[in-house]
Amino acid sequence: MSEPKWDLTRLGEWKAEEFPLGAVIPEAGNSQYYRTGGWRSERPVRDPKVCTQCLLCWIVCPDAAIRVAEEKIADDTFDYDHCKGCGVCANECPVDAITMVPEGCELTEAEKDA
Amino acid sequence: MPEQKTIAATGNIFVAEAMRQCAPDVMAAYPITPQTTIVEEYAKFVAQGKVHTEYVTVESEHSAMSACVGASAAGARVMTATSSQGLALMWEELHIASGMRLPIVMANANRALSAPINIHCDHSDVMGARDTGWVILFAETAQEAYDNTIVACRVAEDPDVLLPVMTCLDGFITTHSIDRGQTIDDETVKAFVGERKPDYALLDTANPVSHGSFAGLGGPFFEFKRSQRDAIDRSKPVVERVGAEWSKIVGRPFGLIETWGLEDADVAVVVIGSSAGNARHVARQLRAEGGTKAAVVKIRCFRPFPAAELAAALKGMKAVAVLDRAESFGAEGGPLFLETRSALYDLERRVPVVNYIYGLGGADVKLELMRRVYSDLSDIASGAAAAEGLRYLGAR
Ligand code: SF4
Numbered sequence: 001m002s003e004p005k006w007d008l009t010r011l012g013e014w015k016a017e018e019f020p021l022g023a024v025i026p027e028a029g030n031s032q033y034y035r036t037g038g039w040r041s042e043r044p045v046r047d048p049k050v051c052t053q054c055l056l057c058w059i060v061c062p063d064a065a066i067r068v069a070e071e072k073i074a075d076d077t078f079d080y081d082h083c084k085g086c087g088v089c090a091n092e093c094p095v096d097a098i099t100m101v102p103e104g105c106e107l108t109e110a111e112k113d114a
Numbered sequence: 115m116p117e118q119k120t121i122a123a124t125g126n127i128f129v130a131e132a133m134r135q136c137a138p139d140v141m142a143a144y145p146i147t148p149q150t151t152i153v154e155e156y157a158k159f160v161a162q163g164k165v166h167t168e169y170v171t172v173e174s175e176h177s178a179m180s181a182c183v184g185a186s187a188a189g190a191r192v193m194t195a196t197s198s199q200g201l202a203l204m205w206e207e208l209h210i211a212s213g214m215r216l217p218i219v220m221a222n223a224n225r226a227l228s229a230p231i232n233i234h235c236d237h238s239d240v241m242g243a244r245d246t247g248w249v250i251l252f253a254e255t256a257q258e259a260y261d262n263t264i265v266a267c268r269v270a271e272d273p274d275v276l277l278p279v280m281t282c283l284d285g286f287i288t289t290h291s292i293d294r295g296q297t298i299d300d301e302t303v304k305a306f307v308g309e310r311k312p313d314y315a316l317l318d319t320a321n322p323v324s325h326g327s328f329a330g331l332g333g334p335f336f337e338f339k340r341s342q343r344d345a346i347d348r349s350k351p352v353v354e355r356v357g358a359e360w361s362k363i364v365g366r367p368f369g370l371i372e373t374w375g376l377e378d379a380d381v382a383v384v385v386i387g388s389s390a391g392n393a394r395h396v397a398r399q400l401r402a403e404g405g406t407k408a409a410v411v412k413i414r415c416f417r418p419f420p421a422a423e424l425a426a427a428l429k430g431m432k433a434v435a436v437l438d439r440a441e442s443f444g445a446e447g448g449p450l451f452l453e454t455r456s457a458l459y460d461l462e463r464r465v466p467v468v469n470y471i472y473g474l475g476g477a478d479v480k481l482e483l484m485r486r487v488y489s490d491l492s493d494i495a496s497g498a499a500a501a502e503g504l505r506y507l508g509a510r
């Protein structure tokens with residue numbers, strides 16, 4: 001993932017007059033720097049054997065977190081840095097190829113304790 | 115001095131003419147009495163090809179100001195007009211326009227707010243918007259409405275300001291009465307207002323930016339509000355400077371406040387808008403009769419509030435009456451009273467201040483009512499009466 005073009009290292013110390021006027025962000029497409037993946041309590045998992053490649057999930061994902069390669073849903077389907085776990089894709093998939101799995105369920109009890 | 119043309123027209127026509135000369139790129143507006151003839155006249159300019167303005171007809175004032183916000187963020191010079199319920203419906207976008215630092219210019223034809231329904235003049239509409247971060251100018255006459263519109267365009271777009279400006283004129287009294295005034299040639303206005311040069315424009319596709327960002331908990335929201343406060347404070351000398359520049363071109367006065375008879379006055383009336391004329395007329399009569407020596411202080415710029423200027427003008431007065439054409443229900447008095455008395459608080463000698471609510475919903479401000487104010491002021495000045503109580507001037 002690319003880094004912002006403007007220097008935000010001191011952002012927390014900026015004084016009122018240092019911010020761009022009117023809360024403008026002088027770099028478009030900046031939402032990629034904001035990792036919404038941490039909001040997730042459930043993660044989507046796609047079953048490629050069921051998926052018909054209709055691309056509907058790719059269209060409806062509000063975070064552009066579904067990857068497409070060569071006009072097909074990519075094997076490495078979800079960008080978990082940005083997928084916030086809303087479940088829209090699972091809900092909209094016409095063949096129920098996407099399941100929402102609780103985060104952390106793949107861990108063993110010992111791993112959870114650690 | 116460039117040649118000026120004397121014409122007879124309503125305040126609204128003067129405003130539409132000034133807007134045409136400022137040549138906004140976009141106007142998004144919705145009609146509402148008594149503002150309608152501004153946007154109606156402007157629509158004619160568009161239809162006749164006299165302006166290049168993109169005229170956006172919308173389904174409400176909420177949409178009108180939303181469209182203005184979008185167009186201004188795109189980099190356009192934007193103007194609109196509204197009144198009363200329309201201004202109330204715009205309220206949330208008023209904050210957005212100032213927070214996004216968009217130099218929109220809007221005329222407001224002052225009119226009462228419902229209920230009961232009333233279409234006539236008072237200042238309830240704009241006073242409800244006084245804390246929305248807009249610079250607010252008031253006109254006494256059609257001429258001032260013309261001048262204020264042109265000055266507003268420059269002030270709004272000044273790099274030290276970049277805030278929206280509302281120019282108010284009294285509903286029907288100023289908007290619809292035919293008044294004598296002067297307009298100047300298009301070239302002079304064009305040179306005076308210049309072109310808008312936005313720092314960030316959505317239409318500048320070579321430099322894409324995000325407008326309307328989020329600044330939540332722990333974000334810089336607090337700092338942004340601070341910078342807005344700094345900007346409106348900075349607008350004060352800009353209003354004065356731009357006003358003085360315009361004043362030099364047209365040969366008419368322009369001040370944050372405008373005073374009459376201050377030099378030797380014992381008492382003063384503070385007033386906004388068209389009633390300043392009545393106040394001066396009666397003050398002049400009283401002086402001619404050998405009566406009270408009164409001054410009249412008219413507020414032309416309400417935001418930023420000219421507190422220091424008022425304190426300097428009113429210090430040493432034996433009594434001051436503040437005339438409010440709006441209520442602030444449950445407060446100590448009307449909005450102008452609250453701010454005027456606060457402006458006088460730091461003076462060495464206490465100035466007795468009394469508040470009158472007058473003219474709500476277009477209630478007539480007859481000369482004998484004005485006389486009553488001056489006679490009350492004499493009583494307070496002589497110690498015969500106390501400066502207390504909220505007075506409803508002329509209410510049955
Ligand atoms: S869960 Fe929501 S955010 Fe995540 S991939 Fe599906 S639609 Fe996108």
Ligand code: SF4
Nearest residue numbers: 051052054055057093
């Ligand atoms: S919506 Fe379902 S079937 Fe369609 S591409 Fe996405 S996962 Fe596959």
